[in-house]
Structures are given as structure tokens and as C-alpha cells.
Amino acid sequence: MTAAVRAEGLSRHFRLGSWARRRVVHAVDDVDLDIHSGEMLGIVGESGCGKSTLGRLLIGLDRPTGGRITIDGAPLPTGVGPAFRRSRKQLQYVFQDPLSALNPRLTIGFQIEEVLRVHRLARQPATRAIALLDAVGLGPEHGERYVHQLSGGQRQRALVARTLAVEPGLVIFDEPVSALDLSVQAQMIDLIAMLRRRLGLTGVFISHDLRVVRYVSDRIAVMYLGRIVEIGAADEVFHQPLHPYTQALLGALLSLDPERRRGPRRLLGDPPDPFEHPPGCSFHPRCPQAAEVCRRTTPGLSRLADGRLAACHALPGPAA
Amino acid sequence: MTRFVLTKIVRALLSAWLVVTITFVVLRVTGDPVQSLLPVETTPPEIIDYYRRLWGLDQPLWQQYLGYLQGLANGTLGRSFADGRDAVGIIAERIPKTLVLMGWTLAVMLALGLPAGIAAALRRGTWVDRAVMATAVAGHSLPGYLLGILLIWLFAVELRWLPSSGHGTWAHLVMPVLTLALYHGAVVARFTRAAVLEILGQPHVLAARAQGWREAAVIRRDVLPNAAIPLVTVVGFFVGGLIGGSIIVEWIFAWPGIGRLLITSVAGRDLAIVQALVLLFAVTMIVTNLLVDLAYALLNPKIRLLRD
Amino acid sequence: MRFSIPKSASSATEAPRRSPVLLIAALWLAIMAVAGLAAPWLAPYGYADQDLMARLRPPALVGGDAAHWLGTDHLGRDVLSRVIYAIRVSMAVALVGALIGAVFGTFLGFLAAHARGVVEESIMALVDVQAALPFLIFALLVIAFFGNDLVLFVLLVGLHGWERYARLARGLVLDAKTKGYAEAARAMGLAPWRIYLVHVGPNVASAMIVQFTLNLPETILLEAGLSFLGLGIQPPLTSLGLMLNDSRNYIVLHWWLPTVPGAAIFLTTLSVSLLGDALRDRLDRALR
Numbered sequence: 001m002t003a004a005v006r007a008e009g010l011s012r013h014f015r016l017g018s019w020a021r022r023r024v025v026h027a028v029d030d031v032d033l034d035i036h037s038g039e040m041l042g043i044v045g046e047s048g049c050g051k052s053t054l055g056r057l058l059i060g061l062d063r064p065t066g067g068r069i070t071i072d073g074a075p076l077p078t079g080v081g082p083a084f085r086r087s088r089k090q091l092q093y094v095f096q097d098p099l100s101a102l103n104p105r106l107t108i109g110f111q112i113e114e115v116l117r118v119h120r121l122a123r124q125p126a127t128r129a130i131a132l133l134d135a136v137g138l139g140p141e142h143g144e145r146y147v148h149q150l151s152g153g154q155r156q157r158a159l160v161a162r163t164l165a166v167e168p169g170l171v172i173f174d175e176p177v178s179a180l181d182l183s184v185q186a187q188m189i190d191l192i193a194m195l196r197r198r199l200g201l202t203g204v205f206i207s208h209d210l211r212v213v214r215y216v217s218d219r220i221a222v223m224y225l226g227r228i229v230e231i232g233a234a235d236e237v238f239h240q241p242l243h244p245y246t247q248a249l250l251g252a253l254l255s256l257d258p259e260r261r262r263g264p265r266r267l268l269g270d271p272p273d274p275f276e277h278p279p280g281c282s283f284h285p286r287c288p289q290a291a292e293v294c295r296r297t298t299p300g301l302s303r304l305a306d307g308r309l310a311a312c313h314a315l316p317g318p319a320a
Numbered sequence: 321m322t323r324f325v326l327t328k329i330v331r332a333l334l335s336a337w338l339v340v341t342i343t344f345v346v347l348r349v350t351g352d353p354v355q356s357l358l359p360v361e362t363t364p365p366e367i368i369d370y371y372r373r374l375w376g377l378d379q380p381l382w383q384q385y386l387g388y389l390q391g392l393a394n395g396t397l398g399r400s401f402a403d404g405r406d407a408v409g410i411i412a413e414r415i416p417k418t419l420v421l422m423g424w425t426l427a428v429m430l431a432l433g434l435p436a437g438i439a440a441a442l443r444r445g446t447w448v449d450r451a452v453m454a455t456a457v458a459g460h461s462l463p464g465y466l467l468g469i470l471l472i473w474l475f476a477v478e479l480r481w482l483p484s485s486g487h488g489t490w491a492h493l494v495m496p497v498l499t500l501a502l503y504h505g506a507v508v509a510r511f512t513r514a515a516v517l518e519i520l521g522q523p524h525v526l527a528a529r530a531q532g533w534r535e536a537a538v539i540r541r542d543v544l545p546n547a548a549i550p551l552v553t554v555v556g557f558f559v560g561g562l563i564g565g566s567i568i569v570e571w572i573f574a575w576p577g578i579g580r581l582l583i584t585s586v587a588g589r590d591l592a593i594v595q596a597l598v599l600l601f602a603v604t605m606i607v608t609n610l611l612v613d614l615a616y617a618l619l620n621p622k623i624r625l626l627r628d
Numbered sequence: 629m630r631f632s633i634p635k636s637a638s639s640a641t642e643a644p645r646r647s648p649v650l651l652i653a654a655l656w657l658a659i660m661a662v663a664g665l666a667a668p669w670l671a672p673y674g675y676a677d678q679d680l681m682a683r684l685r686p687p688a689l690v691g692g693d694a695a696h697w698l699g700t701d702h703l704g705r706d707v708l709s710r711v712i713y714a715i716r717v718s719m720a721v722a723l724v725g726a727l728i729g730a731v732f733g734t735f736l737g738f739l740a741a742h743a744r745g746v747v748e749e750s751i752m753a754l755v756d757v758q759a760a761l762p763f764l765i766f767a768l769l770v771i772a773f774f775g776n777d778l779v780l781f782v783l784l785v786g787l788h789g790w791e792r793y794a795r796l797a798r799g800l801v802l803d804a805k806t807k808g809y810a811e812a813a814r815a816m817g818l819a820p821w822r823i824y825l826v827h828v829g830p831n832v833a834s835a836m837i838v839q840f841t842l843n844l845p846e847t848i849l850l851e852a853g854l855s856f857l858g859l860g861i862q863p864p865l866t867s868l869g870l871m872l873n874d875s876r877n878y879i880v881l882h883w884w885l886p887t888v889p890g891a892a893i894f895l896t897t898l899s900v901s902l903l904g905d906a907l908r909d910r911l912d913r914a915l916r
Binding site for chain 2: 761763765771857897901
């Protein structure tokens with residue numbers, strides 16, 4: 001089962017502070033995004049760029065303050081109502097921190113079986129739960145344990161097992177490996193790739209690590225301060241980054257590699273303050289190619305001459 | 321800081337308004353006070369009507385509420401249903417007697433509780449500590465009405481040193497004050513001990529000791545002033561406890577303060593007096609809590625230095 | 629501004645042990661439970677049976693006889709029978725009241741954390757007002773306005789401490805929501821009631837139990853106090869506080885009359901407090 005998601009003009013602004021000194025965070029700002037059936041879309045960006053908020057919005061865990069989302073053409077339910085609950089059989093989220101996403105007072109097995117029972121998905125939930133644990137590489141004995149009795153990798157696997165219990169069409173993986181040791185990271189990535197092949201999942205893979213994203217994704221979207229600044233096929237974005245921010249991310253990543261050292265530059269300046277969006281292009285204070293126009297108008301994500309999508313004034317416009 | 325203070329004041333005013341309104345609503349939903357005071361079957365209807373008009377009960381509810389608020393602003397809170405005297409006047413007569421009781425209690429409970437708590441903390445784990453804590457736990461299970469009776473039995477019946485109830489002389493004051501002060505002194509001791517222990521464990525005390533200051537100086541300079549801050553925050557709790565406790569104690573020892581007045585008014589369903597007293601206690605508590613918050617803000621640099 | 633009752637000296641320093649004091653406390657509470665449950669079979673006389681020919685008899689060991697083990701009161705009623713029934717009434721009122729407070733307060737706390745917005749603000753404003761007013765004053769206000777009635781009295785005792793449960797429950801639920809397992813449960817498509825009962829419930833239960841052990845002794849003392857003031861349980865029914873009040877005038881010559889109910893109140897409250905302390909220590913340690 002697969003699902004196609006379309007987001008148009010999607011925004012999520014948070015109001016913080018009390019009435020007198022309200023500050024607004026533009027966590028997600030005017031994002032257009034399609035997720036194609038069967039693909040794995042990577043979303044990459046620094047922490048605080050709004051990628052988790054975007055992930056939550058895409059499957060209805062949070063309500064957007066602007067724009068709309070459709071799933072296979074139908075509006076996406078949010079909140080806690082029956083329509084939202086039914087839609088969870090389609091749309092799932094693997095949370096970043098399994099230690100907090102799994103209930104500390106209930107066994108792993110109970111939490112998996114509960115999902116199966118609530119959605120009436122298995123005639124024998126206990127047996128099915130063991131099968132699910134097996135699918136993620138855990139034994140039946142892990143079902144009897146509590147989350148604090150598992151290792152970091154096992155916790156992540158248990159969380160994935162619970163998510164898969166509903167046989168979802170679309171799964172958002174929110175930094176599923178960033179909390180894990182390097183060796184365990186590789187296993188986890190392999191597991192996700194294997195599940196994708198076997199179950200034909202549509203997925204979104206959120207990470208701050210461009211290498212990991214590139215390894216698992218078909219396409220990559222690069223986010224900066226709530227906006228998508230570049231999106232394209234994983235290989236293209238990785239090997240031929242267009243947007244100066246993507247280039248900088250790769251530069252930070254590969255500056256040890258002499259072949260790349262001359263091309264992309266490292267990031268200038270401080271990481272952005274999510275409260276203070278600069279006028280014009282959000283990236284201009286840190287951008288080596290910033291021109292006068294960048295300080296005044298915000299570039300939209302547009303199709304460039306070679307058919308790729310990026311949001312930058314410095315790039316050549318579409319072939320007329 | 322200004323914002324913090326303003327927020328606290330607004331909250332206090334809101335609480336006061338809530339108490340005032342709740343009291344009014346409760347008073348009205350309980351039905352016609354005339355009918356609960358006069359024997360309905362035997363009272364002629366014109367007399368009932370007379371009293372309804374006299375107390376303004378024939379007006380629509382919102383008018384009664386406005387009149388009630390107006391009365392509050394003017395400092396009139398109705399007349400005693402029992403003898404027709406002004407409720408505020410009746411209460412004002414009694415307030416000094418309760419204040420005398422509470423003032424002495426405050427002095428005695430601090431004189432007992434603070435040294436006991438400090439001693440227990442400094443001699444942690446010794447017999448001093450254990451004795452103080454055992455007394456505190458036992459005291460917590462010995463409410464005023466039990467302790468009071470115990471004291472009456474001991475001082476009035478067995479030893480015949482003190483009068484068992486009433487007021488007028490110094491001797492009358494001893495047992496009510498002891499009853500209240502022993503109970504609350506036990507609680508003060510518990511809090512003091514915890515506060516001092518907390519400070520004793522902090523690095524700056526260790527640092528002061530490491531610099532070679534004498535222990536007495538460390539205690540006086542580094543420990544006690546810092547331990548006083550958390551104690552300030554529980555002052556509101558003690559005022560509440562003292563108000564509740566004084567009601568019982570005034571009842572046991574026939575002390576003619578506002579606590580005893582409250583009990584007799586409740587028993588006699590003299591609602592005007594009850595209402596006025598409840599408002600008095602509530603406003604006292606709200607003001608106390610506000611002052612505690614402000615004092616805490618002044619003492620606590622984290623809040624004092626808050627930018628606006 | 630809140631405070632927490634400091635822990636007893638033993639909690640931090642000493643390992644758990646079966647102390648004789650705790651054993652006696654548990655034994656005493658067991659006796660109270662049996663006396664309360666089996667009052668009609670244990671009491672040698674009815675609690676209102678008067679024998680004016682046998683007024684103010686002393687207990688058996690100090691000059692009385694085996695007809696009245698704990699003597700009789702000013703109406704010739706058997707003190708032993710009366711105290712057994714008083715324990716039944718007082719314990720029932722305190723337990724039911726404490727449970728009502730726990731359930732009511734916890735429910736409102738969950739509601740505040742669930743609904744947020746205006747509902748939450750209103751509930752927390754009520755919590756603040758209730759917390760600011762000494763409960764005895766509030767209780768007297770209600771009794772003055774609504775009169776005296778057993779059901780109402782139990783409900784009133786039940787209101788004691790609800791605001792602490794509400795505050796605690798709201799804080800814990802909000803914490804659970806931000807911690808993620810509640811949000812993750814919602815993401816799995818579980819209904820709100822299931823998330824609160826099955827997922828959040830077990831995580832806040834121990835804190836609620838701790839609060840209950842702090843509240844129960846206070847509830848016992850509240851019932852006794854109000855009855856002592858003549859504003860709680862009404863005759864012919866009896867309770868420990870009412871017995872104490874009845875006996876005040878006989879303290880000079882008939883010391884056993886206040887001693888029996890007074891000792892029952894003191895020992896029961898003390899036992900509950902001590903066992904509560906021990907339970908809290910154990911839970912604290914289990915949570916670490």
C-alpha cells in the first residue's frame with residue numbers, strides 16, 4: 001500500500017511567550033512538496049530548521065497554520081477524532097527518541113499488541129506481535145521487556161516494530177539513527193532499506209546528516225529556516241549541489257576530501273536565530289554569493305534551466 | 321520584575337473577586353435565608369415579605385449582586401440575622417482578641433521550632449535529630465482539639481495551675497497559645513531542618529569551610545541566611561494553618577475571638593456573619609500569599625534581576 | 629508557590645528495614661479495619677443503647693466491671709461499643725472522602741491538561757482559590773450555607789485536597805505529553821481515553837498514591853475536627869470526633885471518656901502517616 005502526499009503553501013507558525021511579549025517562530029514557511037508513491041524522500045537541514053515540524057505536518061500530527069495537505073487527493077485529517085485515528089493505519093511516524101516514545105511502564109509486547117487490537121488488525125495479536133519483533137530483528141523475549149531494559153538499537157527497532165504493526169503506507173522516520181552508535185546506525189539503515197523493499201513503503205527520512213539521507217533516499221529536500229531551498233534526485237543534489245546552502249552543507253561534510261575542497265565553501269557566520277528571519281532570502285547573512293536582491297526579495301523554489309528545483313537568485317532562471 | 325509583580329497583583333485581585341462571587345452565588349443557591357431562619361409554617365406571609373424586603377431579597381439577582389458589591393466597597397456586609405447588629409461591627413470587636421492569640425503563637429512557635437530545626441539539621445542523625453523528628457511526626461498526628469484537651473487535663477485538672485477556659489488574664493492565654501504553638505512549632509522545625517540540610521549540602525558551604533572559617537561563622541554567615549529564603553515561601557502556609565488552628569483552639573478554650581464567632585455563626589446559620597468572616601479570612605490569605613510572592617521575588621536574585 | 633513536606637530523617641540515610649514501629653502501626657490499622665468492618669458483631673451493645681442506671685462507670689481495670697470493659701458515658705452508653713461504631717463511621721467517612729478527593733482532583737487535572745485554553749485556566753483559577761483558603765474555613769462556609777447532612781458531609785470531606793491532586797495530575801500529564809509517549813500513542817491512532825487510562829495513568833499512579841498517603845491522615849483529622857466542633861457527624865450516629873466533643877465536660881472526673889476516642893484518633897493518624905512515609909520511601913527508591 002502506498003500513499004501520495006501533496007502539500008501546498010504549508011506553514012506552521014508557533015506563538016511563544018505571553019500576550020505582552022509574543023514572539024512567532026516560523027517553523028515551516030510556505031512549503032510546496034509532493035511525496036510520490038513508493039519513494040523515499042530525504043529531508044535534510046540543521047537542527048531547528050523545521051524539518052521535524054514539517055514531518056509532523058505531513059501526516060497530520062500537527063495542524064498547519066497555513067496551506068493545505070491532501071493524501072491521495074483527500075484532505076488530511078488532524079487532531080484526535082475518529083477520522084484521524086483511522087488514518088493512522090496509513091500514516092505513521094517513527095519518533096526520534098524511542099526512550100520517550102515508548103511507554104516506560106508498559107512492556108514492548110503490550111504496546112505492539114495494543115495497536116493491533118485497537119485497529120483490529122490481527123486475529124491473534126500475541127503471535128503477530130512476535131512476528132513483527134522478528135521482522136525488525138528482535139526476539140520474542142524482547143516483547144516481555146520494558147523500554148529501559150533494551151539497548152539503544154533495540155529500542156529503535158522496537159519502535160519501528162510498533163509503527164509497522166498497522167502496515168502503514170507512509171512512514172516518517174525522524175532522525176532514526178542520530179542517537180545511535182555508528183555501528184548500530186548502519187544496521188538500522190539497512191533495516192529501513194530492507195523493510196522498504198519488502199513492504200513497498202513510501203517514506204520520509206529526516207536527518208541532519210546528508211550522507212545518511214543520501215544513502216537511503218531517492219530524492220532529497222534541503223531545508224533552511226522553515227523553507228525548502230533545494231529539492232531533487234539524491235545523486236544530483238549530492239554530487240552537483242545548486243543552492244549555496246547545500247554546497248556549504250556538503251563542504252562542511254567533505255572538507256577533508258581534497259578533491260572537493262576547492263568547490264563548495266564552509267558556512268559563514270552564526271547559525272540562524274529562528275525568531276529573527278532576515279528579510280529577503282533567509283540565507284543571505286551567511287551566503288558568500290549574497291547580492292543586493294537577496295536582501296530584499298525572498299526567492300521562491302523554481303525550476304531552473306536544467307529542470308532542477310532550487311530557491312536562489314544567483315542561479316540561472318528557467319529556459320524561456 | 322515589574323511584570324512579575326503586576327502579574328501577581330492581577331492574579332490576587334482575580335482570586336479575591338472569585339471568592340467574593342463564589343460566596344455570593346453559594347449564598348443564593350442555598351435558597352431563601354428567610355425560610356431557613358423563620359419557622360415557615362407558623363410565620364404569617366406578611367412578616368416573611370417584610371424580612372425579604374428588609375434584606376433586599378425581593379430584587380432581581382443581578383441587582384442583589386451589584387448591591388452586594390457596593391456594600392463591600394462601602395465596608396458594609398449586612399446585618400446579623402440573629403440580633404440585627406452590623407456584621408462588620410461585631411467582627412471588629414473580636415479581631416483584637418484573635419490577633420493577641422496569633423501574635424503570641426507566632427512568637428512561641430518560632431522560638432521553639434527554629435532552634436529545634438537548626439539543631440536537628442546540624443546534629444543530623446544524633447539523638448537530637450531523632451527526638452526533634454519524632455516529636456514533629458507525632459505532633460502532626462496530634463491535632464489542636466486533642467492537644468488542647470490533653471493540656472486542659474494536665475494543667476487545669478491535674479496540676480490546677482491554669483484556668484481551663486475563658487479569657488482576661490495572662491493565665492488564660494497560656495494554654496491556647498501552647499496548643500497552637502506546639503503543633504505549628506513541630507512543622508516549623510521540620511521545614512527548618514530540611515532547609516538547613518539543603519544549604520549545608522551546597523558547594524559554597526564546603527568552600528567556606530575549606531577556607532578555614534570556624535564552623536560557627538560558616539553557619540551564621542553562609543548557612544542560615546540562605547536557609548531563610550525557602551522558609552519565607554511557607555509563611556503563607558503557616559498563616560493558613562494558624563487561621564484554621566485558631567478556630568479550633570478558640571472553640572476549645574472559649575476564647576472570644578473571630579474563630580469562635582465563626583463556629584457559633586455557622587451553628588446558628590447567621591449567614592451575614594459567616595459571609596463576612598469568610599471574606600475576611602480569604603482576603604487575609606490572598607494578601608499574605610501576595611506578600612510572600614513579592615518577598616520571595618525580592619530575596620531571590622533570579623526573579624529580582626528578571627529583565628522587563 | 630508550593631512547598632513539599634520534607635522527608636523524614638530515615639528516608640535518605642537508612643536502607644529499608646522491617647522496623648517494629650511500622651509493624652505496630654500496620655497491626656493497629658488492621659485492628660481498626662476489623663473493628664470498622666465487623667462493628668455490628670464485635671460491639672457488645674448498640675451504640676445508642678442507654679442505661680441510665682449505669683452512668684459514667686469506669687473501665688474494667690480501674691474499678692469497673694466486665695459488663696463495660698471501657699466503662700460508660702454520661703447517658704450510660706457502653707464506651708467500647710460506641711468507639712467501635714465511631715471507628716466504623718470515621719474510617720468510612722475518611723476513606724470515602726479521601727477517595728472522592730483523589731478521583732475528582734485527578735480527573736480535573738487530566739481535564740485541564742487535555743483541554744488547555746479556557747477550561748484549563750478556569751480549573752487552575754479554582755485550584756488557586758481553594759489552595760489560598762484554609763480548608764476548615766471553606767468547610768464551615770459550606771456547612772453554614774447548605775446545612776448538615778451525612779451525604780453532603782462526606783462530599784465535603786471529599787473536597788479536601790482535590791486541588792493538590794489536580795495540580796499534580798495536570799503537571800504530570802503535561803509532562804507526559806511533552807515526554808513523547810503520549811504523543812506517540814496518539815500517533816498510533818489510540819483514542820484519548822485509552823491514552824489517558826492505559827498510557828498516562830500508570831505513569832502518574834505512583835505520584836497519586838504518594839499524595840493519597842499524605843492526604844488520608846489529614847482527612848481523618850478533618851472529619852474528627854468538624855465532628856468535634858459539632859458540625860460534622862450528627863447524633864445519634866457517632867464518630868471519634870463527636871465522642872471527643874461529648875466527653876469534654878467530663879474530663880475532670882472521668883478521664884477515660886476523652887482518652888478512648890482521643891487515643892484512637894492519634895494512633896490511627898500516626899499509623900497512617902508512618903506507613904505512608906515508608907511507602908513513599910519505597911516508591912522513591914523504586915523510581916530511581
